[in-house]
Amino acid sequence: MFIQLAWTEAKLSLREPTVAIFALAFPLILLYLLLNSFSTQPDPDFSGVNTADYYVPAYIAGTIAALGLITIPVHLAAYRERGVLKRLRASGISPGSVIVAQTFVSAFVVGASGTVMMVLARASYELSSPASWSAVAGGTLLTTVTFCALGVALASLLGSARGAQAIGLLLFFGMFFISGGGPPREILPEGATLVADAFPFAHAVDVLQQAWWTGGWDATGLAVQTAVLLGSVWVAVRRLRYV
């Protein structure tokens, strides 16, 4: 039953342009361009690592943020707006199981997209292996669940799919280029870094980069992700309506 729902949601996601564009094509194309623009030598401006080691974890976080800030809010808001959630619930499929299925699908997309990034960067751009695979996997899982919960909370606060898309795109692109997706944060103006630190995206990048480079946990990043996760669940439980 749940597997059927998750499988159906997965197929729908792959037919959904926002997933193909923002979660798959956009990060991969941009990563490819960036890796071709800089040398493969370690660089102090890139926290002392090479471009691939800097950007691959950052772009895995970027994929996660695109799913959480754009795909999930638009998907859920459209489901509610069109009565799909009510229709499913009337047949014994709860909105909660739809959300869990979406989270599974998002994790799968992150896994697939991350694998392609790693294979590409390893083959041609001297990507190092993570210092700890388990830390990277754990960090990826935590940030994925956090951003999915944030997406559900956004959907519960925004009335329509159109509104969700506008706010989601604004949040994603507002954060993306100052949180590690654009120029390295070391060379950004201080004001931009301060703004980035006020949003969870930059902290997700920190968690994945620290896990990749040192095998350790970025304490601030973990605290922010956990707080955003709990806050989002709290908002979603109180505000999410299926009609």
Add this chain to the structure above:
Amino acid sequence: MLATRKTSGGTSRTADTVIEVVGLRKDYGKGTGVEGLDMHVVRGEIFGLLGPNGAGKTTTVECLQGLRKPSGGKVRVLGLDPDVGGDELRRRIGSQLQSAALPDRLRVGEALTLFARGGAKPDELGELAGRWELRELWRRPFGKLSGGQQQRLFIALALINRPEIVFFDELTTGLDPHARRKTWDLVRRVRDDGATVVLVTHFMEEAQTLCDRVAIVDKGRVVATGRPDELVDQGGGENRVTFTWPEADPGWLATLPGVRRVSMAEGVVELTGSGPFAVRVAAALAIRGIEPGDFRTYHPTLEDVFLTLTGRDLWN
């Protein structure tokens, strides 16, 4: 005068009562909602909730399905309180909801497989799809289906797990007259296969031709319940006959049994009466060799019943 909240047609509450609603209330911040609605539905019947838009029909059936929480009153569906036993209840009922769609990119076959919840075997799904003419649409996305095809899919989805009660909410809205009549046949088939059907509609004709019993709903209350013919007999007003007749004084027609009133305007005679008076009028005219080409009879409908009970027509 028609008695309100009437139970009739040998359908008093029995062990066969599958839905019982007493004093259901649903308050909204603004608007009517539901204000003390009573009804019961018997196993195996097509039960209609008829009323204008905004009367509280959809809110009522959503409370019955456990999709909305009532503000007060008692609701039992298949012996379960939908608010408490909603999950078990929803496994035993089927629903086609008003204004509820499916994702545009979901294909017909995927929808059927998903809603089968693992309960239906592939050959059962194939049989269901064949029966509702969906087999050739199996790979077509929901967004590319016509209105009639979407409704057929919704009916199939509502029936997929062999439900004991099926709810149809404004099933034929948006369909052309031909598709509507075809859908009515399909609904009768659902009943004949053993399910109980609750049909929400604002189409008088639909309730009158399709339902075994009807509850007329207005402003969140049931104002009358009964078999459609019974309601019409009791509250629809008189039958009428009209025809053109050049003769000056049709007064003698008033002496025929059952005729109550005779009037004439611009050469058109209008008679009102009860029982089989129209047949007697026709016979009396034929004996006298009078055979008007525009002899017409008018029977009251549920629309007239609604007008009698509320002073308004169904569309306002």
